[in-house]
Amino acid sequence: MSQDSIVAPESARKLSGRRRREVVAVLLFSGGPIFESSIPLSVFGIDRQDAGVPRYRLLVCGGEEGPLRTTGGLELTTPYGLEAIGRAGTVVVPAWRSITSPPPPEALDALRRAHEEGARIVGLCTGAFVLAAAGLLDGRPATTHWMYAPTLAKRYPSVHVDPRELFVDDGDVLTSAGTAAGIDLCLHIVRTDHGTEAAGALARRLVVPPRRSGGQERYLDRSLPEEIGSDPLAEVVAWALEHLHEQFDVETLAARAYMSRRTFDRRFRSLTGSAPLQWLITQRVLQAQRLLETSDYSVDEVAGRCGFRSPVALRGHFRRQLGSSPAAYRAAYRARRPHGDQLAPTAMEQVVPAQPSPHARRTAAATAPSGSATASSTVPEPVKSYSEAFAAGQGRPSLPGQRSAP
Numbered sequence: 001m002s003q004d005s006i007v008a009p010e011s012a013r014k015l016s017g018r019r020r021r022e023v024v025a026v027l028l029f030s031g032g033p034i035f036e037s038s039i040p041l042s043v044f045g046i047d048r049q050d051a052g053v054p055r056y057r058l059l060v061c062g063g064e065e066g067p068l069r070t071t072g073g074l075e076l077t078t079p080y081g082l083e084a085i086g087r088a089g090t091v092v093v094p095a096w097r098s099i100t101s102p103p104p105p106e107a108l109d110a111l112r113r114a115h116e117e118g119a120r121i122v123g124l125c126t127g128a129f130v131l132a133a134a135g136l137l138d139g140r141p142a143t144t145h146w147m148y149a150p151t152l153a154k155r156y157p158s159v160h161v162d163p164r165e166l167f168v169d170d171g172d173v174l175t176s177a178g179t180a181a182g183i184d185l186c187l188h189i190v191r192t193d194h195g196t197e198a199a200g201a202l203a204r205r206l207v208v209p210p211r212r213s214g215g216q217e218r219y220l221d222r223s224l225p226e227e228i229g230s231d232p233l234a235e236v237v238a239w240a241l242e243h244l245h246e247q248f249d250v251e252t253l254a255a256r257a258y259m260s261r262r263t264f265d266r267r268f269r270s271l272t273g274s275a276p277l278q279w280l281i282t283q284r285v286l287q288a289q290r291l292l293e294t295s296d297y298s299v300d301e302v303a304g305r306c307g308f309r310s311p312v313a314l315r316g317h318f319r320r321q322l323g324s325s326p327a328a329y330r331a332a333y334r335a336r337r338p339h340g341d342q343l344a345p346t347a348m349e350q351v352v353p354a355q356p357s358p359h360a361r362r363t364a365a366a367t368a369p370s371g372s373a374t375a376s377s378t379v380p381e382p383v384k385s386y387s388e389a390f391a392a393g394q395g396r397p398s399l400p401g402q403r404s405a406p
């Protein structure tokens with residue numbers, strides 16, 4: 001079935017009488033980044049009917065008392081408050097100021113009411129934390145910026161967090177990864193509402209591709225923000241990535257950095273926004289995904305080659321992060337590949353179980369032929385495979401970098 005023809009049952013349910021499908025409310029908070037905040041304002045707030053883009057009515061709402069401070073010390077005032085959300089058929093939360101602080105209860109109540117009355121709720125980047133705090137992601141698949149995905153999964157264990165998707169459409173609740181992925185999701189909403197032609201016209205106006213292939217894996221594979229490259233921790237991180245097959249813990253990493261565990265945790269969080277233990281688990285799960293996709297090792301062998309103390313530990317973390325068992329993931333991945341299309345051994349497999357160093361990945365990307373798998377990623381289409389695994393398990397078709405509702 002065409003992605004453009006998908007209409008989820010949840011999103012098709014009738015809105016309450018006062019809500020209108022063409023009305024989009026954008027909920028802003030103090031401390032939110034201006035880039036993410038401006039994405040839905042630009043997509044839904046500018047009249048582009050001359051270009052063939054149907055018009056939405058935009059309501060910019062303050063989620064708390066203003067003025068709202070944003071990037072660079074700018075202060076914003078919004079024309080509407082939380083009461084205006086009651087008219088919207090779509091409510092967008094483009095960002096949240098801190099992944100460690102709770103959103104205002106009044107804003108959470110407004111989101112719950114909107115959802116109960118049939119509105120489509122959208123969280124861009126860290127906006128997913130607001131949706132999760134409202135309980136709207138419980139039992140659902142969701143994504144956020146890859147760097148914050150482990151924190152989202154740990155804080156809200158009932159949410160099926162996938163750090164590799166650009167966006168996830170679960171019908172009446174949608175989430176996206178960081179910054180530019182917010183544009184991808186907004187275009188997807190226009191495509192869902194008005195078709196491919198309207199979304200393509202809008203993409204041309206924004207000078208962006210109507211659909212991006214791939215997902216967050218190319219950024220996930222780098223493991224940490226680029227700024228860490230000159231930090232002393234970079235050497236410890238590189239060592240960890242190359243020794244994931246060994247059983248070591250955060251204390252080992254702290255010792256290699258000549259720091260106490262407390263100092264190491266604090267320094268690691270300040271650089272990445274993620275706890276070192278969650279980061280390490282995420283890297284081991286990613287390593288397991290690659291081996292499941294590219295090798296014939298049993299699940300028990302994969303667990304050992306990814307540094308898990310037991311297959312039980314692998315299965316638990318794998319299901320928590322990806323919503324599937326390792327065996328089901330592999331079966332769905334292989335079922336969707338053309339018959340006889342065997343993957344060539346990757347550099348990781350040839351030197352199993354070490355992962356290529358960041359330098360090796362950069363060199364491979366620079367020298368690989370344009371359009372090859374190596375040029376864009378060190379693994380063969382992992383995001384497609386996970387989307388397909390999810391689709392095979394629950395009937396959701398998939399696009400590269402996207403998961404959509406049934």
